[in-house]
Amino acid sequence: MDLWHPATMIADEVLTQWYELVVLRRTRSGRLVLEGCQLFPPSAQRGDSRRLAIRCEPSDGNGTVFAVVTCDPPRNFRLFSVESAALAPGRYELTAELMRPGLIRFHGLPSELHADHRSWQELVASIPARIDTYRPAHLICAVEVSGTADQVQERMGRIGQLIRHVEAGERQLRVSLISYGPHSFDYRMPEESARIRTWASAGDEALIALDKLSDSGAVDVGYARAAQLECALTKVAAKITGRHGRPVLVTVGSRPPYPARMDPASEILPCPERNSWRRALQHIGTHPGVKFGAIHDGGPDDEDTWHRLGSDAIAHLKAVHIRRFAASLELLSLTVQPVPFPIVEKAGS
Amino acid sequence: MPDNLRTYEHGIAMWGAPSSGKTTFLAALSIALTRRGKDWKVIGADQASAEKLITLTTPLTRDHAFPPATQGIEGFRWLLVGEIPRTIPKLFRSERYMETVGFSLDLADAQGEMASPNWAGLGERSELIDRLEQSRGIVFIFDPIRESEIGDTFDHTFGVLTQLAQRMVGSQEFSGGRLPHHVAVCITKFDEIRVFRTAEKLNLLVVDPADPLGLPRVADEDARELFSQLCDVSRTGNADMVLNTLEQHFWPERIKYFVTSAIGFYVNPRKGVYDPDDIQNLLPDTNHPERPSIRGNVHPINVMEPLLWLGKRLAGVSDG
Numbered sequence: 155m156d157l158w159h160p161a162t163m164i165a166d167e168v169l170t171q172w173y174e175l176v177v178l179r180r181t182r183s184g185r186l187v188l189e190g191c192q193l194f195p196p197s198a199q200r201g202d203s204r205r206l207a208i209r210c211e212p213s214d215g216n217g218t219v220f221a222v223v224t225c226d227p228p229r230n231f232r233l234f235s236v237e238s239a240a241l242a243p244g245r246y247e248l249t250a251e252l253m254r255p256g257l258i259r260f261h262g263l264p265s266e267l268h269a270d271h272r273s274w275q276e277l278v279a280s281i282p283a284r285i286d287t288y289r290p291a292h293l294i295c296a297v298e299v300s301g302t303a304d305q306v307q308e309r310m311g312r313i314g315q316l317i318r319h320v321e322a323g324e325r326q327l328r329v330s331l332i333s334y335g336p337h338s339f340d341y342r343m344p345e346e347s348a349r350i351r352t353w354a355s356a357g358d359e360a361l362i363a364l365d366k367l368s369d370s371g372a373v374d375v376g377y378a379r380a381a382q383l384e385c386a387l388t389k390v391a392a393k394i395t396g397r398h399g400r401p402v403l404v405t406v407g408s409r410p411p412y413p414a415r416m417d418p419a420s421e422i423l424p425c426p427e428r429n430s431w432r433r434a435l436q437h438i439g440t441h442p443g444v445k446f447g448a449i450h451d452g453g454p455d456d457e458d459t460w461h462r463l464g465s466d467a468i469a470h471l472k473a474v475h476i477r478r479f480a481a482s483l484e485l486l487s488l489t490v491q492p493v494p495f496p497i498v499e500k501a502g503s
Numbered sequence: 504m505p506d507n508l509r510t511y512e513h514g515i516a517m518w519g520a521p522s523s524g525k526t527t528f529l530a531a532l533s534i535a536l537t538r539r540g541k542d543w544k545v546i547g548a549d550q551a552s553a554e555k556l557i558t559l560t561t562p563l564t565r566d567h568a569f570p571p572a573t574q575g576i577e578g579f580r581w582l583l584v585g586e587i588p589r590t591i592p593k594l595f596r597s598e599r600y601m602e603t604v605g606f607s608l609d610l611a612d613a614q615g616e617m618a619s620p621n622w623a624g625l626g627e628r629s630e631l632i633d634r635l636e637q638s639r640g641i642v643f644i645f646d647p648i649r650e651s652e653i654g655d656t657f658d659h660t661f662g663v664l665t666q667l668a669q670r671m672v673g674s675q676e677f678s679g680g681r682l683p684h685h686v687a688v689c690i691t692k693f694d695e696i697r698v699f700r701t702a703e704k705l706n707l708l709v710v711d712p713a714d715p716l717g718l719p720r721v722a723d724e725d726a727r728e729l730f731s732q733l734c735d736v737s738r739t740g741n742a743d744m745v746l747n748t749l750e751q752h753f754w755p756e757r758i759k760y761f762v763t764s765a766i767g768f769y770v771n772p773r774k775g776v777y778d779p780d781d782i783q784n785l786l787p788d789t790n791h792p793e794r795p796s797i798r799g800n801v802h803p804i805n806v807m808e809p810l811l812w813l814g815k816r817l818a819g820v821s822d823g
Contacts, residue, residue, distance in 0.1 A: 339786050339798045341567070378789040415780035418700050423798075424781045 170196055172225035173234065173258060175250065177208065177498040184284040190223055190231070191498050193250045193258065203251045209322075210241045211285065211493035217241065219270055219277055219494050222258055233274055237267040243322040248496075280494045286487040289443065290326035290399030292354060293317065293485065296386045298407030299373050300335040305451065306372040308471055309406045312449050314364055315476045316404065320485045321357035327485075328398040329360035333367055334386040336376030337412060339423055343375055348386040354398040380422045383411035383463075387434035388427075400443035402483050405463045406471070410456040420455075435462065445483040449474055507603055508584065514607030515583070515813050516634045519644025520659040522572070524691045524765055528644065528806060530559035530570045531765035535803040543585035543811060545608065552579040563766070567786075567797040581608035583810055587820050606640070606814045632666050640813035641686045643749065647733040648692050654738030656745050664752045685757045685816045686749060687809030690730050693721065693764040694784050694804075697736075702729055702762065716770055717777045720804060726760035757816070761809045767802030 174190030181187060193204050210218045217238035223231045241263060249261040260267060270277075295313045299306055313331070321327055331351040338345035352363040383405065394401055413422055414430035438444060448464025450456075451471035461468060467482035469475070480486040519525050533545050533556055547553025556579075562568040586601040635641060650656050668682060676683035692698055699719075702708055707729055708719040721729055727746075734742035749758060769784040770777055786798040 340796065341799075377786070379787070416696065416782055418696050421696050421783070423783055423786075428780070 170255075172196060173198075173252075174223050174225055174231075175206070176219070176221040176223060176495055178281065178493065178495045180285060180497060184286060186281055186284060186493070186497075188278065188281065188495070190225065193222065194252050198252055200252060200254050203249055205247060205249050206498065207245060208248050208496035208498055209245050210243055210496050212243050212490045213238075213241065213494060214280070214492040216270060216272065216494075217265070217268075218496055219272075220260060220267060220496070221277070236270045236272070236274075236277070238270040239263055239265040239267045241265055244318070245322070246496075277494055280492065282491050282493060285491050285493060288484065288486075290328070291320070291485055292328045292330065292394075292396075292398040292401050293320060294330040294332070294390055294394070294401060294403045295360075296332045296334060296383070296390065296403065296405045296407070297367070298335065298381045298383070298409060299333045299367070299370070300376065300378070300381050301372055301408055302374070303372045305408065305471075307368065309449070310364055310368040312471065312474055312476070313404070313406055314361060315474075316480060317357050317360055317364070319476050320480050326399060327357055328354040329357050330354055330390075331360055331363050331367065332386050332390060334382040334407075335373040336378060336381055336409075337423075337426060338376040339426075340376075345376055346373065348382045348389055350389060350393070353393065377423060379409065379420075380412045381407055381409040382425070383407065383409075384414070384425050384429040384431035384434065385427060387411075387431050387438065388429040391434040391437040394438060394441060396441045400445075400484075401438065401441045402445045402447065402485060403438055404447040404449065404467075404483070406449045408450060408452045408471075410452065410459045431459075432462075447479060447483050449479070508605045509602060510582070510605040510607065511817055513637065513639035513817065515640035515642060515810065515817070516638035517642045517644065518631070518635065518663070520646060520649060520656050523644040523646035523649055525644050526559065526570050526572055527563070527765040528642075528689070528691065528763070530563050531801060531803040531806045532810060533560045534563060534801055535807040538803070539807065543583065543807065543814075546582050546584055548580035548582050548607070552581050555579050556581065563797065563801045567799075569795065569797070579608075582606065583608050583814050585811070585814065587815060587818055604814070604818050606817055608810070632663060632670060635663070635667050635684075636670055639684055640817050641684050642809055642813070643686055643688045645688060645690050645730065645745065646692060647690060647698050647736070648695050650733070650742050651697065651736045651738055654741060656737075657739070657741035657748070660745050661748055664748060668752060679754070681754050682752050683757075684753055685813055686753050686759070687813050688726075688730065688749065688758060688760045689763045689805075689809055690726060690733065690760065691763050691765065693762050694766055694768050694782065696783065698729075698733065698762075699782060701732055701736075705729065705732060716775070716802060718768055718770075718802060718804060719777070719779075721762035723759060723761055723805075723808075726762045729762055730760055759809070759812055761805045761812075763803075763805040763809070765801070765803055765806060766797050767804050769799045770802060772799065 172192060173194040174192050177189060177191045178186045179189055191206060194202060217240040219236060219238045221236045222234045224234045225231050247262050251259045251261060253259055297309050297313055317329055330353045332348060333351055334348035335346055351367055352360050411431040412425035414428050415424050445466040446464060447467035448460050449469050449471055450460045452460055467479050469479050477486060517525050536543050536545055545556065547556050559570040562570050582605040584605045586603055589600055589602045591598040645656060671677045671682060702721050707721045707725045709722055710717050710719055730746060734746060766784045768777055768782045784798050786796045788794050788796065
């Protein structure tokens with residue numbers, strides 16, 4: 155005997171409409187276009203899910219809006235649900251799950267979604283006409299690993315902050331990480347050379363490399379009056395091509411570089427390889443659009459050096475306004491433009 | 504000790520301000536003579552001095568470290584042993600031979616404070632003056648770096664010389680109102696950039712063509728000029744009085760100036776030659792500024808020459 159069972163009936167029910175998430179798309183010129191991103195087609199069933207990568211820009215106090223619309227053929231949209239969540243700017247892997255017709259749950263967001271009572275007109279009106287677009291950038295971070303453990307950790311922390319901030323806003327970002335410590339002029343003490351930890355990698359790969367480097371700790375041996383900055387810059391100068399984007403060199407450290415030859419003023423021993431940081435910096439400076447930033451905790455004697463290394467943006471290690479710093483390097487916009495909807499990037503957009 | 508060794512009654516004393524490099528100078532002396540390979544050597548006159556010679560020299564050669572500063576007058580007794588040419592006048596043809604001589608290197612490495620007017624240990628200062636009185640050769644150490652930073656060489660010089668003169672005023676050797684000693688004035692730390700650059704600016708650098716490493720030097724004839732120029736950067740402005748005091752108390756013809764370096768310039772072992780772009784052999788330790796080390800091998804410059812000069816003068820051999 156067939157029994158009529160409401161739960162069985164609902165479970166077997168299929169959609170009769172399209173479900174779409176309201177998103178923004180950024181055109182090449184930076185204009186923002188409102189459109190729907192398909193979640194479930196009419197044939198979808200309970201339990202179906204759909205994954206999509208979104209990017210959230212800074213939002214206003216109400217959070218980023220996750221609005222779902224239904225669509226009847228040919229293109230007859232109806233607002234189905236409007237929720238929002240306070241999310242930090244950045245990329246998210248969002249999963250939409252069809253619980254049943256009329257109920258969609260989102261997973262993968264670090265904050266809870268809550269009902270948003272703003273009117274549709276209000277939401278649409280809050281979309282900026284455009285957001286700043288940046289050319290692809292190649293962020294090259296040179297970090298000094300000599301000094302105290304706290305100093306080195308703080309430097310790594312600043313680089314991590316910078317990468318995360320920039321990655322959240324920059325569409326096409328490649329990151330390189332190079333570490334450098336002191337030369338050892340003591341024959342009993344082998345030295346570790348300046349070393350490229352990762353080159354032109356995605357931001358998350360660079361962050362993994364940064365974590366590994368951070369785990370290695372500080373180098374507290376060797377000649378303590380300078381660090382192999384000249385060797386690090388020489389390696390960067392030799393490897394940089396510009397094809398990964400506009401180069402942005404950020405140096406984070408304390409000690410001055412070794413001079414290429416005997417320096418009567420500082421009496422710092424010369425670099426054993428005779429590398430010149432000035433020459434390397436000059437070479438890097440020939441790349442179109444290059445910017446130089448420095449975060450340092452060096453002494454007053456080394457101010458001039460750090461000002462040259464940070465000719466576009468300079469900050470003290472203890473007091474870095476990362477957003478402002480990144481903005482000076484044209485990696486981010488200083489003014490926060492709230493964008494109410496998530497952005498989906500499409501190839502060729 | 505050779506049986507036919509002729510030793511002299513009066514020896515050589517070393518004298519200088521604290522931290523002026525006396526101990527290192529002594530240690531480098533043995534290395535310099537060994538490098539020379541013939542003629543002259545330093546030996547301990549007794550067991551303690553022989554052991555001290557080893558403990559001073561070993562850190563320089565093995566550990567690239569400076570020997571520890573000597574506390575108090577320890578009265579090492581070393582002998583500078585070598586051969587000097589002698590001539591016996593004969594009726595038709597003079598006979599030449601080599602005489603083995605030994606000069607007591609009673610190198611009282613006096614801790615510098617003893618020469619200071621503020622030194623409370625008057626007994627030990629008196630001991631220093633005893634040693635200077637007993638000697639006829641003095642190695643006077645002038646540290647231009649210390650003078651530029653502290654400027655106390657004159658303080659360490661004037662009082663001692665005044666007391667020494669007062670002690671010897673009744674001596675026959677004091678005739679003419681001057682002390683009888685031969686004085687080798689050693690302007691040390693030539694390897695330090697500031698000293699080196701001063702010599703370079705004065706165009707005083709020369710290279711001995713026979714030196715396989717090509718290390719720069721300042722000719723002895725020009726050493727006094729360098730001393731005089733370095734006096735200008737004295738912290739207290741008193742260094743010029745050191746020069747005058749020395750030349751007032753000793754016969755000018757018995758004073759000779761030497762520009763010296765105990766550790767010498769850095770020579771990259773891979774290249775094996777001196778590189779004017781990379782000269783520093785002193786390796787400072789920022790965590791322990793009082794304990795610098797030495798970067799490469801030690802190549803003493805003009806360390807044995809003052810002693811050989813003193814030895815020959817005491818033995819009555821002229822410069823020529």
